[in-house]
Amino acid sequence: MHYVIMGCGRVGASLATDLSERGHSVAIIDQDPAAFMRLPDSFEGQQVTGVGFDREALEQAGITEAAGFAAVSSGDNSNIIAARVVRETFGVSNVVARIYDPQRAAIYERFGVPTVPTVSWTTDQVLRRLIPLPAKVELRHSTADLCVYHVQVGVPWLGRSVRELESYLPLRVAFLVRGGEGVLPRDSTVLQRGDEVRIIASPKDLSLIEAVLAEGPQEETE
Template sequence: MHIVILGCGRVGSTLAHALEDAGHTVAVIDRDPDAFRRLRPSTASAAVRGLGHDREVLVKAGIETASAFAAVSSGDNSNIIAARVALETFGVKHVVARIYDPRRAQVYQRLGIPTVGTVHWTAETVLRRLVPGSDGLGLGPLWRDPSGSLTMTEAPLPAAWRDRRIEQLEAALPLRVAYLVRGGEILLPRSDEALRAGDVLHILARVGDLESVQARLNAPDEGEERED
């Protein structure tokens, strides 16, 4: 399929080459012609100089036949305007925009435009590696949805939940087990899978529930006693 990319920085150029290597055709838009030096000759031949929200520029890049559009320039405003034009004017099915200000994610989400918050995601990832459990709850964020309301975190299995089933954990707490790591291997457990000592849970939960999830993981309520 044909894909149009706005922004020929490191992300845009890397994305363009990866897509071409996967067999897709790509056109990269950037207002700075020097940026195209990052592209290999075959990719640079389809590069278009101009603004990503300019309809003529987009048409020249093949937006009318494009199946996807990625706005990954260095400006939030440029990215979101270009993404809206691609989505609303040209009806491109798959559109994504890179953002630096995570506070804008909810706004873009309501417009139907998926976003990638690079600064927020990068900062959290680095922080997790430097100071495990640095969110203050003992659950380090691995992923967060663009709206910031849902997160995936990891947590070593507390002894209190050993030998219980996944379905018991999910019934007792406001979470879902995405997968678990056991003995260095990743498992996609069934609901009746019994948890074992040493398991590391990777759970999905709402950000607002993390504190209660952490507390109840470490100290189950009396109503959550282990079944014999």
């Protein structure tokens, strides 16, 4: 798949390299040609000099064929403008924007653009917004057969409640991160796009859990 990255700073270069090494096609945009020096010599992706929310630069980067877009420049306004242009003008729904001010993140989420505040920033978090990744172990008990996992919830589960998820799979939802803030879910809490979900489950059930989280519940047929 093809992905477009805006901003070739430390995070943008790392993200572009990681996606490329995973076999994806990548184009990275930056106003400063010298910024591309952060990319390794082995990087095979496209380097586009220009403004990340400029139509010409985006089209040169192949945005019309993109499966996802990440705006990770050093400016909040540039990132959110670029993310909205890509989403609203080019119809790319899979976008994420880096935000330095976590208090503004919730406002931007209302525009339908998932954000990642810098205070909790890692390349892994952006990758999890763009492409499917395996569950990540965040806590493992030394004796109990249980772990806390950071998992991705597929589109079929969006709009469904935590109660539905827990009744369908052998897990408990420990907490969510939504708009940069932690949420202790109730049974009635509805899963939303951009939620970072942590679950408690047994390692022996993980393969089943990951498959069903990605594909959604199987509808009963008569």
